[in-house]
Amino acid sequence: MKIKISKPILIGGVALIGIAVLIGIVLIIFGGAKKEVSTDPLNLYNKVVVGMTKEESEKILEVEGSAKGKGFNYLDENTGYGVTLSYDTVATAAAEGTADTGAEEPAEVVVFKQLYVPDDTYLDGLVNANVTADQINSLKEGMPYEEIKTILGGIDGIEINSAYNKKDPANTYSVMAWINPDRSVAYLTFLGYKGTLKVFEFRPAK
Template identity: 35%
Template sequence: MTRKKFGPLAVAIIVFVGLLSGCGQNSSPNSNTANHDPANFYNQVQLNQTKDAVGSALGVTPESDDSYYNYIDQNTGFGVRITYNDSNQVTGKWFYALDSDLPQLRNATVTAEQAAAITEGMTYDEVTSMLGGEGMEFACVQNPSDNANPITMHVWINDDGTVLYVTFIGAKGTVASSKFFSK
């Protein structure tokens, strides 16, 4: 089975829009309990948390992949991909999943027209109101320009596999960019 590496995609999108401390907790639309929540591991990690604290909280040994550490929840098959700084503190986290498990994350019915209506500077509340829901926090990285406002990315995944990515400055701040991907 191959693993879908979301970290580089999230970083590429953030860099693409010219952007490069704890992020908001993510609630998964598919969860009943923490043990079955695809975002369980992702939600337990916060920016600036130490590597030892992450290991203690998640209770698994990470797989190392270049400068990323992948922690996989054996209960769900989902996990979190993390980068650390020289002080072993979390500087970024990305949702991580097996390719075959991605269909479980479908959480929306957004259109290309809605995506096109999202503009830079819109508030998180304006976006979620327009789309009819919060989507899923997919990535959170330190903002080198403003430590108090991390860069977060939320995704809305449709049944047909199309995905809307919206990057915010701040955990529930303002839109920096949005991109609608179709198959």
């Protein structure tokens, strides 16, 4: 005995199958895809810039910070590296010039950031150079970054911390590192990112 399926039921069944397939495709595209995991040691450090509000920085880092001294430490569980941030309220010229005592309080912003390295063994993952103490000692305060880069073999340094500059907010203090395979490190402080040299030090391996 043949069972006849009425057209409305048949059409409805096909429609339900179509909807189910569509939902499956949407889930695969938007929900099923795995989030890309970064293996870059500077992943979290590079996401934040000095002057960014605390709210913005914590939103973009997507990890919960833990108190560390006067700041907060944000750890990337995939790499072991992280970033340490200090916040403060920085009064702008506009805020200082207003007489409105009812004005909204300035937000806390990042005034210092530093690459978090658990211990010296993690320097191995940051090796980027092979510089000598003699090369570093030949440098002079005021030298531009590009000239220093040439002296050090054309290798870029890695920025490992940046700090707010009260005297010149447009130019942060930036510490760059040239890290050797033996874990000796050259630390150079610049006025402005890749700006002019202020302080330099060659620290031998321990």
